[in-house]
Amino acid sequence: MATAHHPYVPQDLVLPGFVPNVLPYEAILGVFFGCSALVVIFMFVLTGRFKYLGTVERLWAGWWMCTGLIHFVIEGNVVANSKFYQDTSGNILNEIWKEYTKADSRYATRDAFIVQMEGVTAFVWGPACFLIVYGILYRRAWRFTAMLLVSLGQLYGDVLYYLTCMHEGLTKHTRTEPLYFWGYFVGANAIWIVVPSLCILYCARNVNAAVAAAGKTSTKKSAQKRA
Amino acid sequence: MATAHHPYVPQDLVLPGFVPNVLPYEAILGVFFGCSALVVIFMFVLTGRFKYLGTVERLWAGWWMCTGLIHFVIEGNVVANSKFYQDTSGNILNEIWKEYTKADSRYATRDAFIVQMEGVTAFVWGPACFLIVYGILYRRAWRFTAMLLVSLGQLYGDVLYYLTCMHEGLTKHTRTEPLYFWGYFVGANAIWIVVPSLCILYCARNVNAAVAAAGKTSTKKSAQKRA
Numbered sequence: 001m002a003t004a005h006h007p008y009v010p011q012d013l014v015l016p017g018f019v020p021n022v023l024p025y026e027a028i029l030g031v032f033f034g035c036s037a038l039v040v041i042f043m044f045v046l047t048g049r050f051k052y053l054g055t056v057e058r059l060w061a062g063w064w065m066c067t068g069l070i071h072f073v074i075e076g077n078v079v080a081n082s083k084f085y086q087d088t089s090g091n092i093l094n095e096i097w098k099e100y101t102k103a104d105s106r107y108a109t110r111d112a113f114i115v116q117m118e119g120v121t122a123f124v125w126g127p128a129c130f131l132i133v134y135g136i137l138y139r140r141a142w143r144f145t146a147m148l149l150v151s152l153g154q155l156y157g158d159v160l161y162y163l164t165c166m167h168e169g170l171t172k173h174t175r176t177e178p179l180y181f182w183g184y185f186v187g188a189n190a191i192w193i194v195v196p197s198l199c200i201l202y203c204a205r206n207v208n209a210a211v212a213a214a215g216k217t218s219t220k221k222s223a224q225k226r227a
Numbered sequence: 228m229a230t231a232h233h234p235y236v237p238q239d240l241v242l243p244g245f246v247p248n249v250l251p252y253e254a255i256l257g258v259f260f261g262c263s264a265l266v267v268i269f270m271f272v273l274t275g276r277f278k279y280l281g282t283v284e285r286l287w288a289g290w291w292m293c294t295g296l297i298h299f300v301i302e303g304n305v306v307a308n309s310k311f312y313q314d315t316s317g318n319i320l321n322e323i324w325k326e327y328t329k330a331d332s333r334y335a336t337r338d339a340f341i342v343q344m345e346g347v348t349a350f351v352w353g354p355a356c357f358l359i360v361y362g363i364l365y366r367r368a369w370r371f372t373a374m375l376l377v378s379l380g381q382l383y384g385d386v387l388y389y390l391t392c393m394h395e396g397l398t399k400h401t402r403t404e405p406l407y408f409w410g411y412f413v414g415a416n417a418i419w420i421v422v423p424s425l426c427i428l429y430c431a432r433n434v435n436a437a438v439a440a441a442g443k444t445s446t447k448k449s450a451q452k453r454a
Contacts, residue, residue, distance in 0.1 A: 160340070213440070
């Protein structure tokens with residue numbers, strides 16, 4: 001098997017059967033961010049049919065559908081397909097990971113934390129995201145609980161992702177060019193720091209208000225009983 | 228520096244300056260589980276003064292105080308003190324980790340995931356646990372939100388703890404004697420699978436009921452407005 005030299009760090013990493021990206025990185029990023037935006041827009045338009053939903057709820061439905069698809073389809077692929085870097089077909093799912101691995105070679109070396117954290121993200125948080133979309137659309141009472149749990153899961157996984165990479169030395173697995181370091185490693189992952197934090201705040205406000213109101217009602221009821 | 232041979236796996240692991248346990252394991256386990264039980268009992272008795280708290284709430288206050296102290300004091304020590312295995316003083320905090328490392332040598336080798344997950348557990352979840360105790364005692368409206376978030380953090384950290392160890396091969400870091408494998412590695416950690424899961428169920432039931440009630444109230448109000 002002829003092996004092209006890979007563009008990942010450390011340079012002496014051995015990846016038998018490595019095949020370079022077939023698509024240019026502009027095409028890969030275009031497909032990834034273009035499709036993500038399309039999903040959010042599509043969900044926003046579609047949820048217009050649910051007349052009782054506000055704009056904020058419709059945007060959250062878009063986020064959860066988009067992040068669920070990213071978890072289940074894209075991250076699911078890198079978990080299931082440990083030899084993604086040998087793909088010759090130009091399959092976009094493998095092209096994305098061949099490109100992203102420039103920002104973190106632990107995906108190719110099958111680092112224990114990366115593979116297991118991505119496994120939980122793809123196959124537990126992923127399906128849970130779709131359940132949350134349903135919960136938002138039909139205003140199920142459990143929707144805030146589910147959003148709190150999955151958002152914390154995304155946030156904690158991402159914090160550990162950054163911290164474990166820093167622990168081993170930031171440049172050990174990560175190329176230092178701005179596109180790879182600031183764009184992919186810092187920037188792309190920061191989405192799952194910012195949005196889950198906002199979602200936790202959104203849910204906390206709603207839950208805490210409901211719990212406070214329920215507390216007042218039960219206090220009133222027991223006061224009426226005593227009277 | 229004379230180095231005794233350590234009792235950890237793999238046997239060829241090099242730990243310069245290793246000093247064997249000063250205390251017998253019965254004493255270490257006795258102190259750990261004895262103190263933990265004392266904290267729960269102490270909190271249960273103390274919270275008897277809060278007449279409006281039910282038995283279940285008083286038990287949860289005990290759990291959160293106990294788990295918070297374990298996170299902050301015991302796990303905090305192993306994060307801050309990377310050379311715990313060199314301790315000659317018989318300090319119980321180092322004795323605990325010298326003993327536990329028989330079930331997982333990644334604490335001595337400063338595995339990236341272990342150190343960072345324990346860091347978040349000790350210094351984020353730890354203080355958050357004490358806040359939760361306050362929230363339960365004074366029935367703050369945010370107590371369920373906080374319990375949901377920290378419980379999911381404990382649960383997810385523990386699931387990744389098991390999964391990363393399995394990923395690298397269960398016997399790579401773990402001694403196979405029943406006390407170490409089933410007692411320490413499986414058993415002790417299972418507490419943070421079982422109790423956080425129960426806490427999530429407890430909070431979800433309360434939160435979902437409050438959200439459902441708030442939804443009915445707001446539906447009634449808007450119906451009254453329309454009428």
